[in-house]
Amino acid sequence: MPGKLKSPKELEALNKKLAKGLGTDKARVSVCNGTACRPYGSNPVVEAFKAEINKKGLTDQVEFKVTGCHGFCERGPIAIVEPGNIFYQKIKPEDVPEILDKTVLNKQVISRLLFKDPLTKAEITAQADLPFYKNQKRIILGNNIRIDPTSIEDYISIGGYSALAKALFDYQPEQIIDIIKQSGLRGRGGGGFTTGAKWESCRKAHGDIKYVIVNADEGDPGAYANEGLLTGNPHSVLEGLIIGAFAIGSHQGYIYVRNEYPLALKNIINAMEQAGKLGLLGKNILGSGFDFEVRVNRGGGAFICGESTALMASLEGKVG
Ligand SMILES: Cc1cc2nc3c(=O)[nH]c(=O)nc-3n(C[C@H](O)[C@H](O)[C@H](O)COP(=O)(O)O)c2cc1C
Ligand code: FES
Structure with missing residues (x-):
């Protein structure tokens, strides 16, 4: 693996090199x-x-x-x-x-x-x-x-992290929020809340320190979408998380994963290490000046901890 990527150009060059042979x-x-x-x-x-x-x-x-x-x-x-x-x-x-x-x-x-x-x-x-x-x-x-x-x-070979590079270098955070609003993207966690509205309210919220949380507690019986994504394409979750963080002005993220998902945990932790080594996570991402750190927290198996306020209490070490 090459060392830290210091610009979108370096990411693009790596993508071109890795994409050779595809198709x-x-x-x-x-x-x-x-x-x-x-x-x-x-x-x-x-x-x-x-x-x-x-x-x-x-x-x-x-x-x-x-x-x-x-x-x-x-x-x-x-x-x-x-x-x-x-x-x-x-x-x-x-x-x-x-x-x-x-x-x-x-x-x-x-x-x-x-x-x-x-x-x-x-x-x-x-x-x-x-x-x-x-x-x-x-x-x-x-x-x-x-x-x-x-x-x-593999993820970079199919264009992975190019949306992050675009977000960091071609747009202001407010423009990203507008794009997400226009896209109609909305949550699938039950409420169907639009993602653009959620990001905007977070950006405008009082206080200097903002956090982004990925809810992968997935306590609903039979639900398996979060597991499938974290296990099968963890870098896409990470890339979306960093873009969301840049849009709302956050420098710290949490990924809350239920502990009964060992493979999802293994793959997301591995993805975070790899992204850090390539300069796609951590300090000065891709030379943009934007810093973002992520921590993984393991859910203890309580269904209620998937609800957003209970999840935040659980992250703070309190009872969900
Ligand atoms: C009892 C309860 C359990 C919940 N569990 C989950 C969960 O496991 N995963 C999840 O994404 N949302 C869960 N939610 C919904 C969250 O509170 C929140 O609406 C959701 O994470 C927002 O994400 P979205 O914008 O992607 O929908 C739960 C809600 C309730 C009331
Ligand atoms: S097709 Fe779903 S785990 Fe293999």
Whole structure:
């Protein structure tokens, strides 16, 4: 990894260097190793791919990516093979040599690993044609499939942190708030409060010291969106947090994550360390003069602590 990036130009140069090879016809296999796929056995599948790619001497020929949640957890372990956007489901380690020999090297589709539409009984080859994905426009979670969440290089290769550079160098905080207001972006935590209004009220609030808090307590039974994002694309959360902090005039952020999310915690802490080393977090971000620090707090498992005032009390060490 290079040292600290000191300007948007240096970030852009790194993006160009890392983006080389993307969009080419090089064979790529992405296996989901998110929290829901693990109990289905994705870890042994990942290990089988690594061993088999080595054994067959394919490391230069095949790009292998271990990713976070793809969304269609019930069919895990899942792999996408490119070119062709081929979607394989319920994969076992024993299937791996065949996937490499037939699909990756000889472009043959393995019928038994395809998804079968429960209504029409038709086999579906491409992920984009699956009924589950077909009508979705995956804005927030869509990049999970494209990146290894433990790699800041992967995130930068697809344009990560360029919005932060733009926010810091091309706009005033008030302009950013206006853009967010115009976008119609709003919270999904239940209240549906518009993000622009929230940021504006924070910017205008009395007091010199402002804090930004990411609420990833996600206490609602069955909810899994915060986990999927923090585990699968932690840098996007961090980038949004820093932009929000710049807009409201904050230099300290907190990420409140429920402690039952060990992988989300691991990946966000790793992302923070990587961003700090590259000068994208901490003092004088990208040479802009803007300083921002983040701390991670672990939720103790109380549902009420996801409510914003209880969450703030909990952050202060009080009872939620
Ligand atoms: C009992 C209770 C529990 C809540 N738990 C959460 C939670 O786990 N995660 C969350 O984002 N919001 C939770 N909220 C909503 C938050 O108070 C707040 O509205 C939300 O974090 C605002 O974020 P948003 O702008 O993204 O919607 C809870 C609210 C209540 C009343
Ligand atoms: S965890 Fe693998 S698809 Fe959701």
